[in-house]
Amino acid sequence: MLVIKRFSKRKKVFRETNNTGKIRAKSLxxxxxxxxxxxxxxxxxxxxxxxxxxTNEDCSSNLDVIADNITVNMRCFVKCRxxxxxxxxxxxxxxxxxxxxxxxxxxxxxxxxxxISRAEEAGIFLGVGVANDSVIAAAGSxxxxxxxxxxxxxxxxxxxxxxxxxxxxxxxxxxxxxLSKWKLGTLSIGGRLTLIKSVLGSTPIYYMSxxxxxxxVLHTMEAIRRDFFNxxxxxxxxxxxxxWSKVLTAKKYGGLxxxxxxxxxxxxxxxxxxxxxxxxxSLWFRIISAMHGPSIQTRSPFKFSNWRDIISVVSTLKNQxxxxxxxxxxxxxxxxxxxxxxxxxLGDVPFCELFPRLFALENDKDCTVATKMQGDIQLSFRRQVxxxxxxxxxxxxxxxxRLQVMSNVDDRWVWDLNGEGVFRVKDARDFLDERFLPKDxxxxxxxxxxxxxxxxxxxxxxLDRIPTQSNLVRRGV
DNA sequence: AAATCGGCTCGGGCCATTCC
DNA sequence: GGAATGGCCCGAGCCGATTT
Numbered sequence: 001m002l003v004i005k006r007f008s009k010r011k012k013v014f015r016e017t018n019n020t021g022k023i024r025a026k027s028l029x030x031x032x033x034x035x036x037x038x039x040x041x042x043x044x045x046x047x048x049x050x051x052x053x054x055t056n057e058d059c060s061s062n063l064d065v066i067a068d069n070i071t072v073n074m075r076c077f078v079k080c081r082x083x084x085x086x087x088x089x090x091x092x093x094x095x096x097x098x099x100x101x102x103x104x105x106x107x108x109x110x111x112x113x114x115x116i117s118r119a120e121e122a123g124i125f126l127g128v129g130v131a132n133d134s135v136i137a138a139a140g141s142x143x144x145x146x147x148x149x150x151x152x153x154x155x156x157x158x159x160x161x162x163x164x165x166x167x168x169x170x171x172x173x174x175x176x177x178x179l180s181k182w183k184l185g186t187l188s189i190g191g192r193l194t195l196i197k198s199v200l201g202s203t204p205i206y207y208m209s210x211x212x213x214x215x216x217v218l219h220t221m222e223a224i225r226r227d228f229f230n231x232x233x234x235x236x237x238x239x240x241x242x243x244w245s246k247v248l249t250a251k252k253y254g255g256l257x258x259x260x261x262x263x264x265x266x267x268x269x270x271x272x273x274x275x276x277x278x279x280x281x282s283l284w285f286r287i288i289s290a291m292h293g294p295s296i297q298t299r300s301p302f303k304f305s306n307w308r309d310i311i312s313v314v315s316t317l318k319n320q321x322x323x324x325x326x327x328x329x330x331x332x333x334x335x336x337x338x339x340x341x342x343x344x345x346l347g348d349v350p351f352c353e354l355f356p357r358l359f360a361l362e363n364d365k366d367c368t369v370a371t372k373m374q375g376d377i378q379l380s381f382r383r384q385v386x387x388x389x390x391x392x393x394x395x396x397x398x399x400x401x402r403l404q405v406m407s408n409v410d411d412r413w414v415w416d417l418n419g420e421g422v423f424r425v426k427d428a429r430d431f432l433d434e435r436f437l438p439k440d441x442x443x444x445x446x447x448x449x450x451x452x453x454x455x456x457x458x459x460x461x462x463l464d465r466i467p468t469q470s471n472l473v474r475r476g477v
Numbered sequence: 478a479a480a481t482c483g484g485c486t487c488g489g490g491c492c493a494t495t496c497c
Numbered sequence: 498g499g500a501a502t503g504g505c506c507c508g509a510g511c512c513g514a515t516t517t
Contacts, residue, residue, distance in 0.1 A: 164500075164501090214500095214501065214502085215501075215502060215503090216501070216502075223487085223488085226487085241485080241486085242485095242486085243485080243486060243487085244486085244487090312496095312497095465485090478517100479516100479517080480515100480516080480517070481514105481515080481516070481517085482513105482514095482515085482516095485510105486509105486510090487508105487509090487510090488507105488508090488509085488510105489506105489507090489508090489509105490505105490506090490507090491504105491505085491506090492503100492504090492505090493502100493503085493504085493505105494501100494502080494503080494504100495500105495501080495502070495503090496499105496500085496501070496502085497498105497499095497500085497501095
């Protein structure tokens with residue numbers, strides 16, 4: 001109850017803050033972290049024309065002085081600073097860009113954080129599967145509304161089943177309306193291409209980086225872009241002279257380099273997998289491994305989950321011949337976290353497959369590279385090496401190991417589709433497009449000094465896909 | 478004034494299969 | 498079990514000169 005009381009007290013403060021722009025300094029004091037004192041106090045002092053505090057102690061004393069008058073002074077401040085006319089009232093909190101706005105945010109966040117930790121301490125943090133009645137009661141006592149999934153948070157659907165096509169209606173409609181506003185008739189084909197590449201390409205990226213888009217949705221979205229590029233409005237149709245996948249293809253393979261939504265979506269999703277395997281200690285890894293198990297291969301206990309979708313995308317791509325995981329390799333540094341037998345840390349095949357006989361002899365099958373490299377490799381073997389095959393395997397493994405030097409750098413994962421070794425969505429995206437879009441031997445001729453529309457015309461001309469008489473006749477128009 | 482020329486892409490309908 | 502997906506087929510698109 002204590003927490004709820006405190007909470008409602010805070011809430012009152014915030015309501016006042018939001019409605020009138022007044023801040024009660026005592027509440028401010030209560031909530032702010034100590035290391036924020038100097039900055040806030042300096043700021044507030046400057047605002048109200050009070051002497052600027054130098055130390056923390058000064059701050060406290062200053063704030064004590066300020067505390068009672070601050071409401072009035074804040075109003076003066078607002079008046080002097082921004083309003084040459086009569087005083088006015090805020091209705092929806094501080095103005096955007098106001099120097100005090102960040103503090104409001106800190107204020108609310110700090111209070112929320114405090115409230116939640118207090119609630120945790122007091123053991124009144126209810127959790128999952130709470131009865132409806134208590135939810136309603138709790139929400140009523142702190143004046144909150146109850147949300148139900150699916151709902152929108154920061155413009156993204158939360159809790160909806162995003163494998164359904166109609167869950168994407170909003171996104172698709174957004175693209176549609178944006179397009180209709182652009183008045184495609186007034187733009188040349190060059191302008192339309194630029195728009196497609198920049199704006200339309202980046203608009204749904206928010207959703208794309210989170211969810212696996214169903215094929216049909218991808219198809220509709222591509223259709224919208226295609227119609228826009230071809231210059232056809234919603235209902236009327238036009239001859240499509242060039243198939244869309246050709247336009248999507250990279251310029252070096254004879255396309256226009258628009259790049260498909262499919263590749264973008266799948267590449268963005270793989271970024272999560274990359275984070276999962278490459279950053280062992282990250283929050284993301286800890287959360288996912290706590291929920292779904294520490295390895296990508298493990299079957300997740302959740303029947304419907306985003307992570308499962310992502311994993312299924314990876315395995316589907318693998319079946320289609322795009323094995324992203326094989327492009328993530330272990331680069332050994334100090335070897336403290338790399339498994340000697342099971343990781344691919346030297347060459348493309350793990351040692352347990354390369355030297356099966358030796359692996360069979362191993363007692364500690366999960367030993368790290370670091371421990372192995374320190375002593376004799378045979379130390380943890382079940383028995384001495386015997387026979388020709390085992391002996392020859394031992395010779396070759398020792399040969400390999402002799403060349404290895406340990407360094408002080410931590411072990412890390414590298415991505416081998418670019419020179420830097422760091423995963424980038426663009427690489428994965430280009431890789432996918434290269435695999436799935438039609439390729440031409442000749443690259444598109446593109447001269448950047450002449451207008452884009454001329455370049456496109458030349459490209460069409462080269463492909464003989466322009467409405468010449470003979471072409472029209474050939475098409476029976 | 479109406480019909481015609483005939484090859485490429487896309488949408489929509491239908492059905493079977495796959496997936497969740 | 499229902500929704501998504503894939504494959505297949507058919508028809509529409511619509512410049513304009515020429516033919517009927």
